[in-house]
Amino acid sequence: MDTQNLKAFVAVAEHQSFSAAAEQLHITQPAISKRIHLLEEQLNSLLFDRLGRQVTLTEAGRTLLPHARNILDTLHTARQAVADLSGEVRGQLKLVTSHHIGLHRLPQILREYSEQYPQVEMDIRFLDSAEAYAAVLHGDFDLGIITEMAAEDTQICSETIWVDHMHFVTARQHPLSKLPQVSLQEISHYPALLPEKRFFTTQLVEELFKRYGLNIQINLSTNFLETIKALISAGYAWGVLPESMLRDDSLARLTVLTEEKSPAITLHRNLDCIYHRQRQLSNASKAFLALLRLRADKPGK
Numbered sequence: 341m342d343t344q345n346l347k348a349f350v351a352v353a354e355h356q357s358f359s360a361a362a363e364q365l366h367i368t369q370p371a372i373s374k375r376i377h378l379l380e381e382q383l384n385s386l387l388f389d390r391l392g393r394q395v396t397l398t399e400a401g402r403t404l405l406p407h408a409r410n411i412l413d414t415l416h417t418a419r420q421a422v423a424d425l426s427g428e429v430r431g432q433l434k435l436v437t438s439h440h441i442g443l444h445r446l447p448q449i450l451r452e453y454s455e456q457y458p459q460v461e462m463d464i465r466f467l468d469s470a471e472a473y474a475a476v477l478h479g480d481f482d483l484g485i486i487t488e489m490a491a492e493d494t495q496i497c498s499e500t501i502w503v504d505h506m507h508f509v510t511a512r513q514h515p516l517s518k519l520p521q522v523s524l525q526e527i528s529h530y531p532a533l534l535p536e537k538r539f540f541t542t543q544l545v546e547e548l549f550k551r552y553g554l555n556i557q558i559n560l561s562t563n564f565l566e567t568i569k570a571l572i573s574a575g576y577a578w579g580v581l582p583e584s585m586l587r588d589d590s591l592a593r594l595t596v597l598t599e600e601k602s603p604a605i606t607l608h609r610n611l612d613c614i615y616h617r618q619r620q621l622s623n624a625s626k627a628f629l630a631l632l633r634l635r636a637d638k639p640g641k
Contacts, residue, residue: 343412345379346408347412349405351372358376383400383404385398386398387404413479417619429456430457431461432463433462433463434480434481435462435483435485436472436480436485437465437472440582443566448635449632453631465481468539468563469486469489473486476496476616479616482619483628487609488540488610488611495616495617496616501632502610502637504609505607506544506580507580507583507594509591510572510592511575521596522595524596532545532579535568536561539563548605559577569581569590573590
């Protein structure tokens with residue numbers, strides 16, 4: 341059974357699309373279709389139901405999928421183990437991270453890594469942190485760099501690399517920005533702009549308001565922090581953003597208290613590197629993790 345055909349099958353199954361699978365594998369859609377056809381001939385079974393543009397797995401396809409993934413994962417591990425015997429850092433590193441971390445935290449590290457280890461082929465994908473976590477758990481990537489998860493699977497190793505200090509912010513023309521300090525109750529009277537409820541930042545903020553019996557007026561949610569920042573700067577609402585996005589002083593930071601004369605509220609989230617306990621880290625993965633640790637926030641920083 342040809343592994344290229346299995347790769348095509350897994351890609352189509354995951355994307356539920358021949359064209360998206362072709363784009364992922366950097367081949368044409370007819371080539372993807374041919375590989376699937378050859379695999380179906382070998383197995384004498386249809387693997388996909390094709391209803392117009394909709395592609396779904398048949399019972400045979402659902403049965404094959406976990407075996408195909410295991411075969412490809414075992415092959416990848418075997419190739420990497422043999423390559424690592426030389427002690428050299430080479431091969432492929434499959435990394436998944438969020439757009440925000442990729443934009444604000446990783447560019448310098450990726451540059452350093454590429455300069456130190458030019459023989460490593462980097463495969464970097466950008467997903468929401470929850471999706472990235474699931475992809476590492478599933479074995480699709482060697483390493484993930486994500487916002488911490490509220491609930492973690494025991495099969496995942498997690499190591500905090502950076503701490504994002506979070507700030508309540510508004511546009512400089514927003515009424516709240518004119519106050520030297522504000523209470524949670526005062527903020528609750530204004531609409532908020534936050535990521536979707538499944539994201540850690542929103543869960544953190546909602547839990548804070550809930551603790552004091554307050555509700556948040558969330559009029560709009562988007563998963564992209566850069567979009568949130570742009571809308572807040574236009575005066576749309578208040579929000580909570582990491583310090584790394586506030587270095588241009590385009591937004592006003594709010595000093596928020598739970599009650600009069602109480603200490604200002606401080607919020608933070610951890611940015612973690614994760615990997616699967618049952619997958620052996622390649623030399624390429626170990627070298628990247630070592631560089632992350634070198635560039636990590638030090639205690640007290």
